[in-house]
Amino acid sequence: MSAPRVYLPEAAVSGEELALPAEAARHLVKALRLAPGDAVTVFNGSGGEFTAELAGSAKNPAVRVGEHHPVERESPLATVLLAGLSKGDKLDWVVQKATELGVSEIQPVHTARSVRRLDPTKAAKNRQRWHKIAAGACEQCGRNRLPVIAEVTDLATALGEPVATGLVLDEAGDPATGRPPATPLHLLLGPEGGLTAEEVAAAEAAGFKRTALGPRTLRTETAAVTALTWAQTKWGDLG
Template identity: 50%
Template sequence: MARLYLPLPLAAGSELELPADTAAHARALRLQPGAPVTLFNGAGGEHPSTVSAVERRRVTVQVGPHEPVERELPVAVQLLQAVGKGERMDTAVEKATELGVTELVPVLTERTVVRLDAKRAAKRRRHWQAVAASACEQCGRNRLPAIAEPTPLAGAWAQAAPYPLRLTLDPEAAPSLGATAGGGATAVLIGPEGGLTPAELEAAERQGFRRVRSGARTLRTETAAVVALAAVGLAAGEL
């Protein structure tokens, strides 16, 4: 069944005209009148609904009853992800959403190639939010992960403080990721393409982050995020 994210109030029994972008998506999915569609607004739960009409520029739906369905991880997980260049950050956001991350904090590190002024940072954040919404449509989540404003790494420590377990990948670390992920609320720090600097790793340790290794191979930044979040999900009993 097709799923559509609508950041609007959804009242059971009402007829709703889809916003232009969502209507275009519905037409791309070739939805026809009478077709079932699941609507969700990110606040939790979903509405099994029905397409009422499909016109050239308008698509309307009959909103069905709210069902309190959730597909979240059993623990809160924060990803502090160094902003990658090109499509790498989009991939990290998409896969982190699919793997159930609760909160994503884009961080700017010493080796981060991408440079963002305030205007560009706001634009990229909106783009990442759209990537996360699309991933939720695909994977079945009814709650969107919170995506923070891009921030220098030193400014992100306070955001990680509420998470009792804090991990960062370091290929030279002795403890393994699989043996360290503990099944509770967890913050994971992933460096950029060139990795975190020694000074940044030391700063992370002072903030309670444990260095762990993810195997004998050096992973790309977007791959490292997937591996780390999968390990946390496994420790939480989901996988």
């Protein structure tokens, strides 16, 4: 069994002893029954990982950071997922699964058919939660670099910058073909109800190509996972 992984953004120096966040402490000590001296792996999200061991006491657990290893498990295909804000916790699930599938950046966007609307305060709180979800997914899947979780914005703003390669997921599009794309590959999908014709046209004007993911209508969260899996299989490291 591999050593449990812990995301500690402050980990930087071998030999230092760092207190564990409450949630990580509960998981390691109470759920996994680890004791001082047991091995763990620590990463700070900016690349590589540290060997480490549990330290401190049962009431005040900590980790003693060991040697740094430049281990990377990033996909050679850089991907940016522009996801229309959807209802409930669907985007939470998308963030988790997209991180496991190697996404480089997630850009949540307000679209015309987004039922859920976030004011700046709520958007900031949600962004913090998505960052935490992405960190947990990195702990689970072995990634040592966290994807960027961009600030929530409107679609027009998100389409304001030119893209090297962009695909807008639309049932009326053609299946994607051709050579590996110039990266990063931008994938745009709408919320429940999809994107409006005007939004699709705006995406095309910004350099996106309409692309279908098969003959069936997919839920927004299914489309996100399907698109990333397809792209990573075709051009990334899942082939």
